[in-house]
Amino acid sequence: MNISVFVQEYLRGAMRNPGQFLQPRAQRHCPICEYAGRFIDVGPRPEARCPNCSSKERDRIMGLYFRRNAIDMMGQRVLHFSPERPFFRQWKNNPAYIAGDVKISKVANTVVDITNIQFKLDYFDYLICHHILEHVPEDVQGMRECFRVLKPGGLAFFSVPLDMERAHTWEPPAGMPAEEIERICGWDHVRLYGRDFATKLEAVGFHVELIAFTPQEAEQFRLSEQHALSLQGLDRIFICKK
Ligand SMILES: [Zn+2]
Structure with a gap:
């Protein structure tokens, strides 16, 4: 303990x-x-x-996937954006673990700009990017860079706040004040993703699947957010293969 x-x-x-x-x-x-x-x-x-x-809920969806697929990040080249603490604690002693963020922090060991990643082509075995792209103005460029640095056969995990009522991602019109955008999309978010998020990942080259689990697993591991204010109730995590 x-x-x-x-x-x-x-x-x-x-x-x-x-x-x-x-x-x-x-x-x-x-x-x-x-x-x-x-x-x-x-x-x-x-x-x-x-x-x-x-x-938290999203971390445990990932943890369940890693456990089920016997994925061990030690010894692997991993790029993890704005790391979740439980995983940072587990992986920080792996010298090939890059905990990237816009600045160095208690849970980030490397400054990485997702739209201009300083690593070479086909470098990483795994890439993890949860709730990052909704803050990035050039999100498609970020997806392209993630695809570039991932090895063929490597896996990338993405999630964003998703409005499943929305078929297409909403991009604010030019000139809309930042406060108005935040009121619609949430704090520091620059757009509101819809059901086409997976299509966007596919468009840069990824083969995309959703992490699935049973209702029993959702209960046992507490994987869904249970509150009325949640946009989605459930974080959908996309597994993207190169
Ligand atoms: Zn725990």
């Missing part, structure tokens, strides 16, 4: 919603750290976080 993370998550949970600890909760499992027990509420999302590794 990771005591310091555990204490931190329980304290945070108690500050946000102390009543949650009086409510009976099902036992959940975390496919990343193998913790089994009570998960912690985050804001309006009940049981969103694993108290042992801080994983």
